Amino acid sequence: MSTTPIQYEDVPLNRFHIRVAAAGSGGQFSDGFVLGIIGIVITSATNALNLTPLLIGMLGAATLVGLFLGAIITGPIADRIGRSTIFRFDMLIIACLSLSQFFVQESWQLLIARLLIGLMLGADYVVSKTLVTEHAPRHFRGRLLSLMAVAWAAGYVFAYLVGFLISHIDGESWRYMLIASAIPELLVFSVRLGVPESPLWLVRHGRAEDAAAVVRKVVGADVAPPAADMSGSSERTQSRYRVLFSAQHRRRTVVGVVFYVCQVIPYFALGTFSPLVMESLGVTNSLAGGALYNIFLLTGAILGMVIVDRLSRRSFLISTFFTGAVFLTALVLLAPVSPILAVVLFACFALVLAAAANLEFIYPPELFPTEVRASGLGIVTAGSRIGSAASTFLLPLIVAGAGINTALFSCVGILLIGGIVCYLWAPETAKESIADLDKKAGDSFSNTSVSGSR
Template structure:
């Protein structure tokens, strides 16, 4: 008999938990529009420009560590509520920052919320969504990330002529989505898989009944939790290959280089003589393309599959970066088209699918710990990327993108050889395929 699901309920809880992704997108994108103002306000050189941008990642590393422990001890829902509170407090603090160091300190605090949400939102969705919908539901998190980026870029562009303190409004407006996320998270049910893990199977059964996959699901989850897999810590021999793949994919998603286009759009276009208005307008175009191709990814991820999309992303970016180098060297404004193509390629492949894979490939018993390690690695790689780009771009100029092209080629080879297709399988089936085989 075909199992029926409460798709409206599943979509609702997925969207609400994914609001953490919107705030992730906000904090990720707001710095791009604010940097020209921050440079004037605080006199930032290349080093401090990179550190002010990258401090978000340092906080996100802390957030991943906090989230992993909290998610195991207190549940996924409480972690999402704490992340929402941190987002709101840090947004106000950055808006009121009297000095550079105060601003950077609270951008780091904002990163703690980003790190928590970036780990907990996709993990929570993966644990509540049925197998046939899981790819699309987890991709909703990436959809809210790119929506946050686009809306923030539009707001930044609108505020660009509001004087030297325009950046304060850019950051302060983050309080609005923070409050919405907090209110929504209060309504969320706890993850049924976490409830089973802590011995609250009856509550898990009630939630599974609402989701619509209660038939046999509770028993399968209980058996998965009770099996003597002897995984111990996340780096136990039995699960090391899955953890290793998760870490490499997370690092590659950042070191592929595309986020320098998001974070340093003004600097890149300034190098070919585009005005400040034009620079900020490019961030809006980038946000729009990012959103459209993320929607495409949501259609393809459960049809075409995870591995083909990852290969398209890695290979496509390597080719586009080589073209971008030539265009920047020639000072051609047409480079915009190829940067937008790179954004679109990333948005329908590496950006959402990496999060989907990270949420899928770890066994139930260690999912929060292993996810924490993978996402921590992602944020460490993001810090390296955005901290080094202003320095590299000062010295190497357009040739900096050759470095990212080489990384994309290496990523393509790794994905081809090591990543298994995961579409259409339950988390428990994947545990059997990935860990035991």
């Protein structure tokens, strides 16, 4: 009696899936650490590097600019050559760049190092989310990708705590803050060695036997490797961006960019300069207030992981945008009443924003089919980094020139835009199969190729 083999997306969770999720999450921890440490480094190195408000903004934004370039460049490359090679070795390169920061003597040297680190982080953002998505069982996909969000928040918070402790060391403590991230990066590099290529990518590039071998190795011989329609594959390699902005996928691409941009602008602007924000709101111990903000970021990320599969993607997106806007508005209006109340409201805002950040790891990979998933993530990540780099650059200048209330109300406006766009256009993806999404995309590729050849 024959039985229908289990599909790769529907296998039970096993050690391999946990390993891939841990490897991806370790990278996100490192990414969060690298991005989180710069805020307290700037505070410690202001005199040593003669940092002006302009240079502070540039250093805060440098890694994010690199992220933009790395994501937009890596997306199409990962769709053409695969995800696993980049996934295995990018952490080693980032570790070497992190160590090089110890030797900088002038601000422009640190600026270049941060830009190059950001370039590699952009590559990791794309391949980590893509590879974990394509290996994860459908019913565990949300939780496994949420681990990456928790790890990112943990790295971001841990960077702040490490920086706070190291800041009490005599001498140029900021140098040790900068190189501390190399330790987790080297550990993650060792875990990633041997992680195989995505079977979904392999079959869509004519390597069905390799895909079957990967499936047999990681989940067993009774599991069917992914199937793919290879018709028109030669045209597909030339039309990825055209497909992403075709009539069928345009709305998903726009929603992915807008939701991501509207989340990361307040996240990075307020998170990177949380001591500055606390000081501007009249909180005397600004570092302690900033530490509480970062602890709530981690708590919110864990909360988001717990509830992400209990809510629809749409309701989670929309509700967190509007709730965050309410908390931030209350912060502006009620901060003069009490510094303690200001810290509490700022922490509550961090909790909501960090919970919503889980969707930055889950939702974009679910929006795009396998053929253009890395390219789609590249566009979404790049777009978000334009916004976050601009906001990180502008926030200290806005606070200095127009005051903290103007900066905070600007973030409220961004959150409201994100909530409205998601309410109007965001699709529900929680129960959508990647195989079904790939199948639906087949006609779009074919139609795009035909129209492009006329």
